[in-house]
Amino acid sequence: MSIQKLSDRKHLEQKLPSMPWFVQQFIDYKLPDLSPSTLLEYVRDYESFFGWLRAEGLSQAEGNADITLLDLETLHMDSVVGYRLHLTTRTEGTNSKITVSRKLSALRSLFHYLSQIAEDENFYPLLKRNIMAKVEIKRIHKPKDTAARLKGKILEEDELLEFVGYILEGYGRDVEGNKQAYYAFQLNRERDACIAGLILNSGLRVSEIVNMNMDDLDLNNKLLYVFRKGHNDETFKTPVYFREQAKDDLQLYLSLRQSRYKTPKKEKALFVTKPNGSQEGKRMTKRAIQAMIIKYAKRFGKPYLTVHKLRHSFATDYYLQNDIYKTKEQLGHASTETTEVYAHLTDKTMSEAIERRFES
Known part of the structure; x- marks a missing residue:
């Protein structure tokens, strides 16, 4: 494993305990296919999103690890729009279009896994409603523009x-x-x-x-x-x-x-x-x-x-x-x-x- 991958794997392991159990399950599912560097970026994106949910009162969780599936299941479209606005218009650390697209893609991957792949003990999807499936992520990197x-x-x-x-x-x-x-x-x-x-x-x-x-x-x-x-x-x-x-x-x-x-x-x-x-x-x-x-x-x-x-x-x-x-x-x-x-x-x-x- 490369020096960078070893470092990112270590940071990933340090961050995972602060994530909800279903995010930890998602990361374990993706680990054979994606590099530790990519998964570490996913977790950082989820930290940002969960922190925003709690700050906006969209979750009563005291910490990110306490975010529930119901919190995600009951999100309205205007909440997702609000988060996109937060990423693009906040006064500090404003994100580029490419970064916003990447952060939303990370959320779509998580929501897709929870609603289409992961199951509970009765074989039902962990997430009954996937709000992120409605979010269109426009392609930013066009070869001609680059x-x-x-x-x-x-x-x-x-x-x-x-x-x-x-x-x-x-x-x-x-x-x-x-x-x-x-x-x-x-x-x-x-x-x-x-x-x-x-x-x-x-x-x-x-x-x-x-x-x-x-x-x-x-x-x-x-x-x-x-x-x-x-x-x-x-x-x-x-x-x-x-x-x-x-x-x-x-x-x-x-x-x-x-x-x-x-x-x-x-x-x-x-x-x-x-x-x-x-x-x-x-x-x-x-x-x-x-x-x-x-x-x-x-x-x-x-x-x-x-x-x-x-x-x-x-x-x-x-x-x-x-x-x-x-x-x-x-x-x-x-x-x-x-x-x-x-x-x-x-x-x-x-x-x-x-x-x-x-x-x-």
């Missing part, structure tokens, strides 16, 4: 190589007047260029980069073995290929990993850091990698660039040379619907190619 938001905000063509080169050399020239920044650059430039180059030559997610161990790397065959998002088989790691361009950066970083970061033999992480005041290297965090890419992106003149946009950059470049099915597999998408984003992103390039063919 592509429109990404256009001009990813690396294209030669920029993929240029960005890695900038991390390795250019950034140092830009900050050489700042002793602290220059020292950090000299310490980490090979590692940072390696991470950026690996994402730009494989399309890995930041979580996959963070969770990777030394024995997950097969340098000779240009292969990495990773726990893919959404794959709940905790015994299987998916093989993911990377391009030749990333191989040299990996070899250089590996030659420095132990000596530069004083990495102990017990540390299995592929990418490590040596925090200030620490005597030895340890696994990098997701937040550290995200902050690192943003730091270089700003100096590179692409302030909107993030780790995930590096993944989008690879995917767009890869899709131009391969079909949608190969791109789906390389990125670890659950369906080609998600991969359609790159078809829309490459529309301009494809149209230019048609014109060139016509002109010739």
